[in-house]
Amino acid sequence: MVPERDPVKGTRVQMMMTCLCDAFFDDAAHAAWMCLQRAGREVVCPDGQTCCGQAAYTAGDWPAFRQVVRHVSRVFADPAPIVVASGSCAAALFHEAPMAFEGEPDLPAIQALARRTWELTDFLVNGLGMDRWGGRLDARIAIHNACHTRGTPTIGAVRTLLKSIDGVELAEVPDSDICCGFGGVFSVSHPHISTGMGRDKVANVLSVSPDCIVSADMSCLMHQRGIAEHQGQSYPVRHIAQVLRDANRGLA
Amino acid sequence: MSRQALDVFASTLDESVLQAIEVGARSGVDKRLATLTEDYEDPDMLRRLAGRLRQHALDHLDEYLANAEQRLTENGARVHFAGTTGRARDIILEILRRSGTRVVTKSKSMASEELDLTRVLQARGFEPLETDLGEFVVQLDDDHPSHIVKPIIHKNRRDVARSFERGGLGDYDDDPETITRRARAFMRSKFLEARATITGANFISAESGRIALVTNEGNARFGQAGADIHIVLAGIDKVIPRDRDLALLLSLLIRSATGQRMTSYIELVAGPRSADQPSGPREMHVIFMDANRSAIVGSEMAPILRCIRCGACMNTCPVYRKSSGHAYRGVYPGPMGTVLGPLLAEGGFGELSDLARASTLCGACADVCPVDIPLPELIARLRERSVREHVKQGQQGVPAMGLYALLAGHPRLWRLVMRLGRLLDWVPLRKLPAQLSRAWFDTRTLPRWRGGRFRRWLRGAGGDNHD
Numbered sequence: 232m233v234p235e236r237d238p239v240k241g242t243r244v245q246m247m248m249t250c251l252c253d254a255f256f257d258d259a260a261h262a263a264w265m266c267l268q269r270a271g272r273e274v275v276c277p278d279g280q281t282c283c284g285q286a287a288y289t290a291g292d293w294p295a296f297r298q299v300v301r302h303v304s305r306v307f308a309d310p311a312p313i314v315v316a317s318g319s320c321a322a323a324l325f326h327e328a329p330m331a332f333e334g335e336p337d338l339p340a341i342q343a344l345a346r347r348t349w350e351l352t353d354f355l356v357n358g359l360g361m362d363r364w365g366g367r368l369d370a371r372i373a374i375h376n377a378c379h380t381r382g383t384p385t386i387g388a389v390r391t392l393l394k395s396i397d398g399v400e401l402a403e404v405p406d407s408d409i410c411c412g413f414g415g416v417f418s419v420s421h422p423h424i425s426t427g428m429g430r431d432k433v434a435n436v437l438s439v440s441p442d443c444i445v446s447a448d449m450s451c452l453m454h455q456r457g458i459a460e461h462q463g464q465s466y467p468v469r470h471i472a473q474v475l476r477d478a479n480r481g482l483a
Numbered sequence: 484m485s486r487q488a489l490d491v492f493a494s495t496l497d498e499s500v501l502q503a504i505e506v507g508a509r510s511g512v513d514k515r516l517a518t519l520t521e522d523y524e525d526p527d528m529l530r531r532l533a534g535r536l537r538q539h540a541l542d543h544l545d546e547y548l549a550n551a552e553q554r555l556t557e558n559g560a561r562v563h564f565a566g567t568t569g570r571a572r573d574i575i576l577e578i579l580r581r582s583g584t585r586v587v588t589k590s591k592s593m594a595s596e597e598l599d600l601t602r603v604l605q606a607r608g609f610e611p612l613e614t615d616l617g618e619f620v621v622q623l624d625d626d627h628p629s630h631i632v633k634p635i636i637h638k639n640r641r642d643v644a645r646s647f648e649r650g651g652l653g654d655y656d657d658d659p660e661t662i663t664r665r666a667r668a669f670m671r672s673k674f675l676e677a678r679a680t681i682t683g684a685n686f687i688s689a690e691s692g693r694i695a696l697v698t699n700e701g702n703a704r705f706g707q708a709g710a711d712i713h714i715v716l717a718g719i720d721k722v723i724p725r726d727r728d729l730a731l732l733l734s735l736l737i738r739s740a741t742g743q744r745m746t747s748y749i750e751l752v753a754g755p756r757s758a759d760q761p762s763g764p765r766e767m768h769v770i771f772m773d774a775n776r777s778a779i780v781g782s783e784m785a786p787i788l789r790c791i792r793c794g795a796c797m798n799t800c801p802v803y804r805k806s807s808g809h810a811y812r813g814v815y816p817g818p819m820g821t822v823l824g825p826l827l828a829e830g831g832f833g834e835l836s837d838l839a840r841a842s843t844l845c846g847a848c849a850d851v852c853p854v855d856i857p858l859p860e861l862i863a864r865l866r867e868r869s870v871r872e873h874v875k876q877g878q879q880g881v882p883a884m885g886l887y888a889l890l891a892g893h894p895r896l897w898r899l900v901m902r903l904g905r906l907l908d909w910v911p912l913r914k915l916p917a918q919l920s921r922a923w924f925d926t927r928t929l930p931r932w933r934g935g936r937f938r939r940w941l942r943g944a945g946g947d948n949h950d
Contacts, residue, residue: 253901255930257937276941279894287884291866295888302892378845410801414843419922420880421490424805426926457927
């Protein structure tokens with residue numbers, strides 16, 4: 232599912248904050264920026280960026296999807312790696328966009344875009360070769376793997392980085408590979424099933440009493456926390472970048 | 484903009500139905516994983532290999548179908564081609580009328596569900612008998628299967644005991660052995676009475692004409708032992724190149740379907756009774772049914788025809804588990820049904836095109852598919868088709884993307900909306916009558932809007948802010 236990526240050259244990276252971080256989770260975007268900087272990158276975050284287009288892909292409106300991806304391709308035209316603060320948005324660009332551009336004249340440009348697009352932790356671990364993040368954070372963490380990162384190196388990368396932080400204890404969530412029912416448009420076209428799946432997920436996550444729930448994707452966490460809070464339960468969610476940044480807080 | 488039909492159906496289900504499905508599906512998932520990983524070093528490699536094998540068969544379907552026809556004819560079978568389910572029905576009825584039989588035994592076949600065969604035979608004065616225990620209960624209930632391998636996955640044994648009581652097979656008794664014995668006693672006499680039997684086909688070898696039939700109850704074999712006429716109903720997609728391909732395909736089919744290493748019975752039937760084969764039915768008819776399949780073969784949707792009907796995708800699918808097979812309305816439920824259903828629908832693509840919406844595209848199905856069908860991609864392509872062809876069915880609850888795409892293509896407008904979004908915090912969104920808003924807020928909260936804050940911080944941090 233992940234294309235062969237261009238080798239990382241130079242220190243410059245282009246950060247894609249994602250629309251959800253733009254609208255709701257500014258601190259996650261800030262953390263991603265800090266992590267890249269800490270990894271010795273020169274971070275560029277183009278102000279012309281908007282969204283990856285995934286919503287239009289899942290809705291089936293591919294002309295709209297292509298329109299948005301073309302915008303992404305223009306804004307991130309620089310050959311430097313594009314590092315995305317979300318696994319599903321990254322997959323929209325490296326997996327789904329090439330599919331939706333079959334037969335389009337600019338397919339080669341989109342394939343090139345796909346080859347330089349990375350999810351943040353995948354970039355740190357596999358793009359830069361970091362196998363340790365380090366630092367300290369005393370927390371019992373439940374990982375939520377977004378389904379869009381199935382079969383991608385993100386799943387391993389998140390674990391590798393978290394395990395290298397002193398004080399982090401990973402809580403294994405039962406049925407962790409079952410979808411939480413967000414699914415973008417699905418959450419509003421099938422609210423009953425989506426909520427049912429979300430409640431199962433929340434119950435499974437809370438059954439291991441984590442201090443926080445960590446993911447490379449805020450979208451799933453927004454849905455899960457929305458359900459938990461509606462039921463009167465506390466559901467502290469963190470973007471993986473926030474955990475990484477906080478683990479290094481106070482370090483030089 | 485209303486909710487999707489499948490979601491509405493799911494919200495009407497009894498807790499006991501959901502519980503039965505959850506238990507049945509989960510045991511399928513667990514057993515499958517256990518046998519595959521115990522037996523093979525790299526099951527994923529085998530799935531990919533089997534996928535290529537099936538795709539190869541589809542890519543050369545004309546050739547392999549012709550070979551299968553020739554072999555079967557040489558073996559003494561009569562081969563029929565049916566373009567539609569209606570034609571397949573007519574062929575079966577004609578054979579049965581000529582046979583003079585009234586009782587017809589039938590083993591489990593999803594192709595026959597496409598014809599609604601049991602009901603059709605009943606209406607025409609025959610006495611069809613479903614001899615697979617699960618399908619027998621479906622017949623007692625005058626229902627449809629809710630799963631392609633476990634037709635009554637939605638029922639627990641108390642439900643089955645009630646079905647038997649209603650069907651006149653004795654007083655209420657929910658002991659599984661009693662239930663099975665009663666079914667067996669009832670079926671034995673029918674097996675002896677029936678002069679014709681109908682089966683499906685799991686695979687048909689183009690090399691030898693051999694038909695592979697997989698059962699756990701031996702009912703397909705009983706049917707043939709008692710009957711003079713054996714009718715095989717198979718989709719044209721069931722053809723495989725060689726006998727030896729069965730080794731790979733049966734190994735994966737059975738492990739994926741029930742988690743067994745081997746079913747109790749695997750039959751290979753090459754033709755009717757002959758000098759070399761002194762037992763079995765005198766006549767064998769093989770009906771290759773197209774019913775919209777050939778239109779799929781040459782399209783980008785072709786990989787769905789690799790499907791070998793194991794049911795692993797539905798077992799693992801959280802949407803299936805929360806909605807039951809009946810929610811999918813057509814013959815095929817679950818992820819494979821969301822693709823095959825709309826494509827095979829005789830009323831046209833629109834009839835079931837909403838099924839393609841019944842997925843979070845989570846990809847669990849693709850991970851377990853024994854023939855490596857990229858189900859989420861196919862589902863996404865069907866959504867694309869329904870939007871492109873302006874198919875109304877299936878657009879319920881799906882927001883239009885035009886305005887979003889427009890904003891996402893215009894950064895200045897986008898940033899403005901990001902800043903203005905803060906006003907949302909002052910709007911009682913949850914109280915809005917709009918369906919879209921209710922669909923979210925009835926069961927979920929939304930975080931506070933913080934649009935544009937990161938961009939503001941960036942400006943201070945000296946990031947790149949030019950357009």
